[in-house]
Amino acid sequence: xxxxxxxxxxxxxxxxxxxxxxxxxxxxxxRPRFWVTIAITLAFQVAVDGWLTKLSAPIVAYRPGxxxxxRWPWDIPVEDFGFGFAMxxxxxxxxxxxxxxxxxxxxxxxxxx
Amino acid sequence: xxxxxDAWQYLLVLGSCLIVTLPLEVIGGARVYRRPxxxxxxxxxxxxxxxxxxxxxxxxGDWWFSARYTxxxxxxxxxxxxxxxxxxxxxxxxxxxxxxxxxARGFTWxxxxxxxx
Numbered sequence: 252x253x254x255x256x257x258x259x260x261x262x263x264x265x266x267x268x269x270x271x272x273x274x275x276x277x278x279x280x281x282r283p284r285f286w287v288t289i290a291i292t293l294a295f296q297v298a299v300d301g302w303l304t305k306l307s308a309p310i311v312a313y314r315p316g317x318x319x320x321x322r323w324p325w326d327i328p329v330e331d332f333g334f335g336f337a338m339x340x341x342x343x344x345x346x347x348x349x350x351x352x353x354x355x356x357x358x359x360x361x362x363x364x
Numbered sequence: 365x366x367x368x369x370d371a372w373q374y375l376l377v378l379g380s381c382l383i384v385t386l387p388l389e390v391i392g393g394a395r396v397y398r399r400p401x402x403x404x405x406x407x408x409x410x411x412x413x414x415x416x417x418x419x420x421x422x423x424x425g426d427w428w429f430s431a432r433y434t435x436x437x438x439x440x441x442x443x444x445x446x447x448x449x450x451x452x453x454x455x456x457x458x459x460x461x462x463x464x465x466x467x468a469r470g471f472t473w474x475x476x477x478x479x480x481x
Binding site for chain 1: 373374377381399401402403405406407409410413414417421424425426427428429430433434450453454456457458460461464465
């Protein structure tokens, strides 16, 4: 079963990756450092999101029709990981893009190479 | 937990994320908080897109927030904590990313050469 959130959670990562590859073009997806950051962030997401979504005392509750109702691990709707991946990927790509622009705007500093 | 403490749950979760990651900036050599302009430029599109998604989903009734485990104030229908989520989580991931990028220069355990300040 798929809900609106299921569709969004599939499309958002694809859209963000497409924006990185065609617009931002920071090359971040080819860097191990990016994937390690994603792994660390998703690991922390399990702890934090697990607490937020636990069905025994939910801080966030979902309409069953909006999600696939696949919840793993614990009670986390799997869709949350698509949301998380997309948000973190956009964050890191936008950060790289911003730093590059700052560096390009600054005249070369001697002794920095 | 008492009801009064319960209402702080979401904020406490976000607060612990900031506390756990603060050493990455202070002793890990990440420069995220110390680049406020770059941080702001990064957060603006992220908040616009992902909080925007959140607003639409909440308006649509796809998910909602417990009145018991959040504080009273609401901004555009979202608890203030949910707005803070869109600042806290990206900052935490940037801190991890920056520390990884500093490699051995970040921490002071190699060759005793310091963090290069």
